[in-house]
Amino acid sequence: MSNQVIPANQLRAPEEKTGAMGTAFFKLEDAVRWARTKSMWPLLFGLACCAIEMMATFASHYDLARFGMEVYRASPRQADLMMVAGRVSRKMAPVVRQLYDQMPEPKWVIAMGDCASCGGVYNNYAILQGVDEIIPVDVYISGCPPRPEALMYGILQLHEKIKHGEPRGQIRIENWGLRG
Amino acid sequence: MAIATPLSETTTLRVGDPVTRLREKFGDKILAVSEFRGETTLQVAREILPDAARALRDELAFDQCVDVTALDWHLQAKNAPNPHELLFNDSPLSDIEPPARFQVLYHFLSHAANARVRLTVLLQEDDAVAPTLTDVYRGVNFFEREVYDLMGVRFEGHPFLQRILLPQTQVGHPLRKDFALGYEPVEFTHNIEQIEARKVKNVPPARPRQAIFEVDGGTTEVPIGGGLTATIHERFDDSANETMLINMGPHHPSTHGVLRVGLQTAGEKIIGAMPDIGYLHTGIEKNMEYKTYTKAITLTDRMDYLAPLSNNLGFCLAVEKLMQVDVPERAQILRVLLGEVTRIASHLVAIGTNAMDIGAVSMFTYAFREREYAMDIFEMVSGARMMTSYFRVGGCALDVPMGFSDQVREFVRMMYGRIKEYRALLDKNPIWEERTIGVGAYTRADALQLGLTGPMLRATGVNWDLRLAQSYSGYETYDFEAPYNTRSDTGDIYELYRLKLLEMEQSLRIIEQALERLRKTGGPVMTTNRKVAPPPKQELQQSMESLIHHFKLWTEGFKPPVGFVYQAIESPRGELGYLISSDGTNKPHRVHVRTPSFANLQILSHIAPGYSISDLVGLIAMTDIVLGDVDR
Numbered sequence A: 001m002s003n004q005v006i007p008a009n010q011l012r013a014p015e016e017k018t019g020a021m022g023t024a025f026f027k028l029e030d031a032v033r034w035a036r037t038k039s040m041w042p043l044l045f046g047l048a049c050c051a052i053e054m055m056a057t058f059a060s061h062y063d064l065a066r067f068g069m070e071v072y073r074a075s076p077r078q079a080d081l082m083m084v085a086g087r088v089s090r091k092m093a094p095v096v097r098q099l100y101d102q103m104p105e106p107k108w109v110i111a112m113g114d115c116a117s118c119g120g121v122y123n124n125y126a127i128l129q130g131v132d133e134i135i136p137v138d139v140y141i142s143g144c145p146p147r148p149e150a151l152m153y154g155i156l157q158l159h160e161k162i163k164h165g166e167p168r169g170q171i172r173i174e175n176w177g178l179r180g
Numbered sequence B: 001m002a003i004a005t006p007l008s009e010t011t012t013l014r015v016g017d018p019v020t021r022l023r024e025k026f027g028d029k030i031l032a033v034s035e036f037r038g039e040t041t042l043q044v045a046r047e048i049l050p051d052a053a054r055a056l057r058d059e060l061a062f063d064q065c066v067d068v069t070a071l072d073w074h075l076q077a078k079n080a081p082n083p084h085e086l087l088f089n090d091s092p093l094s095d096i097e098p099p100a101r102f103q104v105l106y107h108f109l110s111h112a113a114n115a116r117v118r119l120t121v122l123l124q125e126d127d128a129v130a131p132t133l134t135d136v137y138r139g140v141n142f143f144e145r146e147v148y149d150l151m152g153v154r155f156e157g158h159p160f161l162q163r164i165l166l167p168q169t170q171v172g173h174p175l176r177k178d179f180a181l182g183y184e185p186v187e188f189t190h191n192i193e194q195i196e197a198r199k200v201k202n203v204p205p206a207r208p209r210q211a212i213f214e215v216d217g218g219t220t221e222v223p224i225g226g227g228l229t230a231t232i233h234e235r236f237d238d239s240a241n242e243t244m245l246i247n248m249g250p251h252h253p254s255t256h257g258v259l260r261v262g263l264q265t266a267g268e269k270i271i272g273a274m275p276d277i278g279y280l281h282t283g284i285e286k287n288m289e290y291k292t293y294t295k296a297i298t299l300t301d302r303m304d305y306l307a308p309l310s311n312n313l314g315f316c317l318a319v320e321k322l323m324q325v326d327v328p329e330r331a332q333i334l335r336v337l338l339g340e341v342t343r344i345a346s347h348l349v350a351i352g353t354n355a356m357d358i359g360a361v362s363m364f365t366y367a368f369r370e371r372e373y374a375m376d377i378f379e380m381v382s383g384a385r386m387m388t389s390y391f392r393v394g395g396c397a398l399d400v401p402m403g404f405s406d407q408v409r410e411f412v413r414m415m416y417g418r419i420k421e422y423r424a425l426l427d428k429n430p431i432w433e434e435r436t437i438g439v440g441a442y443t444r445a446d447a448l449q450l451g452l453t454g455p456m457l458r459a460t461g462v463n464w465d466l467r468l469a470q471s472y473s474g475y476e477t478y479d480f481e482a483p484y485n486t487r488s489d490t491g492d493i494y495e496l497y498r499l500k501l502l503e504m505e506q507s508l509r510i511i512e513q514a515l516e517r518l519r520k521t522g523g524p525v526m527t528t529n530r531k532v533a534p535p536p537k538q539e540l541q542q543s544m545e546s547l548i549h550h551f552k553l554w555t556e557g558f559k560p561p562v563g564f565v566y567q568a569i570e571s572p573r574g575e576l577g578y579l580i581s582s583d584g585t586n587k588p589h590r591v592h593v594r595t596p597s598f599a600n601l602q603i604l605s606h607i608a609p610g611y612s613i614s615d616l617v618g619l620i621a622m623t624d625i626v627l628g629d630v631d632r
């Protein structure tokens, strides 16, 4: 048992919980990536309607703690995931950009909802047509607002992406709860 | 504590008819009077406006100025029919030379007489200045700033006439008709390279991006976010140099969104607080001018996102008032029923977040647990959890599905028990009492002056609920009451919490009665007026006329008659009013939303001084603002 080699991505409970996991050999890089997905601290940051669904996601019913994602940090210095939940107005844009810059590397961004992804139903003087105009986005989630399930799926996709060490690129989650 | 006289008992106060009284007093300075859909509008000369407002307040018991807004008649006078000229046919815009461009509207409300009246002044483009009413009603402060910001009308004598919603660097006034919507073209392409090209390649260092605004056909480039701090800091006199200026928000976990408060503190104690809003300004009012009436409903959802159905209802009622459409009985019942479920869901979030801000996190998880059941109900009727757009002009989008009543009945049964649970958790909780009783106390006089409505007004002992006083959707036929503070005439955090729980119980009562009626009432949920509502599918195959109606409705929508109306409803936060001005086309000429959060927020700078920063989060939660509702 103790010499058994377990690939990093196959570590499973109950060994994880008891700590009786034996010895595992894997690339340090993989270990770090795996650890990152297990200790993500999102920034407690909501902009508009989508933030209410984000709150619902980490509240009692959907319970984001199941994915180890419930430790929301109010300070950008302690966070490594920014969920842009809502529409970004031109007045708010510099603030969002500043928050992003204040987050330590490595950091990821989820654009939650149509507004953050592409401006949504507003195409006018006040709203930024997608938060990717000011910060790089890793995962886009469609929906107005996306259902909590869609947000969770998006987060899991981000975990996958980090585990596989994919270069920064975009994942689009479509056809999920298009009707909010 | 003095025992308050509930306002309802003073209704014996005789108030004269405002039109006759003002005519007597100001003679020919009252230029014209119109009656339209039961709304009285007096067009007055600009110079007597403050005096007329004072007369309304002191002699005629119009104790609140609920709303100030403006319309722009640019280009309108020549081309399209003009509501103003139709309403006041003895006073065309071109009476003044050159023709007037702006029309500022003031809405006054009298609780004692249960009446509304509107004053209006016409202003020319190069002389768009009106006297301020802030001396008469302090609550118009934010509203006048909003009109200045979005319309460019100046108010002489206003204490702080600065942009309120848009960044200080904004050029132009977006709600003017010659200001372009300013959209970016949408790329309809499946070519992934083209889409990728839009992505940020090299992210520049933290430097505000440049924003491009279109003004009068040309473009101006201005840095966004410039001058963010200037306005707040200018406001405070810090010559003694012993105080600190602290910036709270717009990114702060307890400001309920992107509210920013500029604070001046001495140690922990707050000396001055000034809300800075507009970080969620979405341009919804402008966008609505480019949508047909039916499509505009979807935008209303997204303003007060804790109570989307109330927003739908207000808009639909306003259009129905303009078009004089009747709504079938069953739709009325559904509107009441779902409106009250919305109220409960909204109050749940309000109480939950209020308690969480003060430290009682478990209340938040309880509240969100119950909110899910309300979301299930919305999802059942519309397919969407939050943005339902379920109410339409003339009725509701669809009939409710099977099993709806059972679900709602189950919800009601559960909620009665859960409210008891909340009471057990908080009512006598010493920490909660310590942090809320007497905190943020404000008086009835302040509430009336500052234009507070809804629970915030009732907490000061005013028995005023639009569902009862100026009933709509058949609320008058239900047996319920609007809880208000009967013990004193000051409101505080605890009183608001108490009232919200009581209101939820009353809402449950209404829902029970509505369920009973729903069982007995069949029939359509949409009006049969084919000018507004599409014909049912089966009819399309049989009748050519139905086909035409259907085609017309879906291609160009309906065209309300020329005119403007104001319709107010009691949203969970207070008076939610829609002013819709129609020029007879299929798109509104102007939609203005009088949102309760916008007015209620004004109390913050009034009550915050003297408290510590940790109390401030409770005070913000007390005002129960939704930033989408404040900024639109």
Ligand code: SF4
Pocket (backbone or CB within 6 Å): A048, A049, A050, A085, A086, A087, A112, A113, A114, A115, A116, A120, A121, A143, A144, A145, A146, B302
């Ligand atoms: S995507 Fe929809 S729900 Fe989300 S912020 Fe935009 S309008 Fe609101």
